[in-house]
Amino acid sequence: MRRVGDLSRLHEEYFDLGLRVVAITTELPEEVEEEMLRAREVEYWIGSDPSGRMIELYKDDSLPTPPGARSKVSIPKSYLIDGHGRVVGDAIPTEERIEKLLEGRFDASELPPLHVDLGPARAAYARGAFGEAFESAQVLASSADEALAKDAVLLKERVEAYAEFLQGLAESSLEKKRPGRAYGLSLALVHRFEGTEAARAARAELQELRADPSVRKELDAWRDFEAALERDVKPAGAFKADVIRASYEKVARANAGTWAAWFAEDRAKKLAPR
Numbered sequence: 001m002r003r004v005g006d007l008s009r010l011h012e013e014y015f016d017l018g019l020r021v022v023a024i025t026t027e028l029p030e031e032v033e034e035e036m037l038r039a040r041e042v043e044y045w046i047g048s049d050p051s052g053r054m055i056e057l058y059k060d061d062s063l064p065t066p067p068g069a070r071s072k073v074s075i076p077k078s079y080l081i082d083g084h085g086r087v088v089g090d091a092i093p094t095e096e097r098i099e100k101l102l103e104g105r106f107d108a109s110e111l112p113p114l115h116v117d118l119g120p121a122r123a124a125y126a127r128g129a130f131g132e133a134f135e136s137a138q139v140l141a142s143s144a145d146e147a148l149a150k151d152a153v154l155l156k157e158r159v160e161a162y163a164e165f166l167q168g169l170a171e172s173s174l175e176k177k178r179p180g181r182a183y184g185l186s187l188a189l190v191h192r193f194e195g196t197e198a199a200r201a202a203r204a205e206l207q208e209l210r211a212d213p214s215v216r217k218e219l220d221a222w223r224d225f226e227a228a229l230e231r232d233v234k235p236a237g238a239f240k241a242d243v244i245r246a247s248y249e250k251v252a253r254a255n256a257g258t259w260a261a262w263f264a265e266d267r268a269k270k271l272a273p274r
Contacts (some may be wrong), residue, residue: 003076006092008043013095017168018083018102022047058087065116099169106162110258117143127241128270129233130243131194134159138195163189163198170202183222188263191229216227217230221255225264230265245271 011021022084025032029048049055053219060078080097081138083105089097104110108126121136133155140152170185186209189202209215228247231239248271251264 003040003078003092008041008093010095010098011044013172014098014102017165017172018105019098021045024049026050026052026055103165106158106165111158113156114155115145115148117145117148117150118155121152121155125159128192129232129235130159130162130192131196131199131236134193134195140262144199159193160196160198163193163196166193167198167201170205178259179209179215180218181262183209183212183215184225184259184263187222187226187229191226192233218258218260221251221258221260223253224255225260228264228267241271 007021007023010019020072023044023046025048027035027048028050032046032048034193035042037115037159047054048103054055058077069077078090078092079087079092080093080101081235082101087099108122108204110257111122111125114122117140118137121133121140124136125133137156141149143149143158166185166189170182173179173182173185186202186205188198189196190206193202194197225248228244229249231247232244245268248264248268252261252268255261255264
């Protein structure tokens with residue numbers, strides 16, 4: 001019960017971005033309904049499983065169990081499950097962890113096989129030049145080749161969904177009184193998602209955010225970050241990945257403690273060799 005408030009807040013805050021909080025109880029459905037009516041602060045989904053089958057599914061096989069007894073799971077127990085159904089954590093996650101997992105849905109490795117003619121667009125997507133990928137896909141979406149057109153629409157919609165996700169994070173940042181974070185997300189949208197509706201909205205948002213005192217005092221840091229960002233989305237081969245990564249690392253060192261440094265460090269990590 002102590003966790004109800006935190007779980008309800010996470011469910012509401014990240015619902016539109018893809019998070020679902022589901023609680024499973026062994027109480028009967030009518031008992032669950034009574035509890036929900038009493039505890040009106042519960043905002044997430046609750047399921048009833050009197051048989052205890054869910055406990056069996058999530059039991060810890062490493063624990064010794066007496067013959068004939070059912071393996072035990074400490075109650076309450078939390079699991080974090082990604083979009084592929086894999087358990088990736090066993091505690092209530094931080095907001096940063098939630099956001100990273102939700103953003104992971106848009107990783108290039110998550111793209112399905114696409115028509116060979118979309119190779120350049122897919123490559124642009126993989127290096128983070130989503131505006132370039134969007135423009136190429138938009139052109140090919142009207143192809144007479146139905147298979148090509150279908151895949152082009154899929155890629156175009158994936159770029160738009162990613163942009164809308166980042167736009168949602170920017171809006172959430174403003175609600176949390178973090179204009180510096182909203183500014184960084186808006187910058188990324190303008191430079192990396194050019195051509196999308198979210199990028200156009202972000203351009204207008206940047207104008208307003210520049211007037212915020214906390215953003216204004218870090219504008220020099222943001223200009224350094226923006227210069228690195230512009231190099232980052234140049235056509236493949238214009239700048240080597242290690243050169244771009246080094247420019248982000250330089251921004252992070254020179255502007256320690258700022259949101260610009262936080263964004264630069266995050267991007268540098270994504271560009272690091274695997």
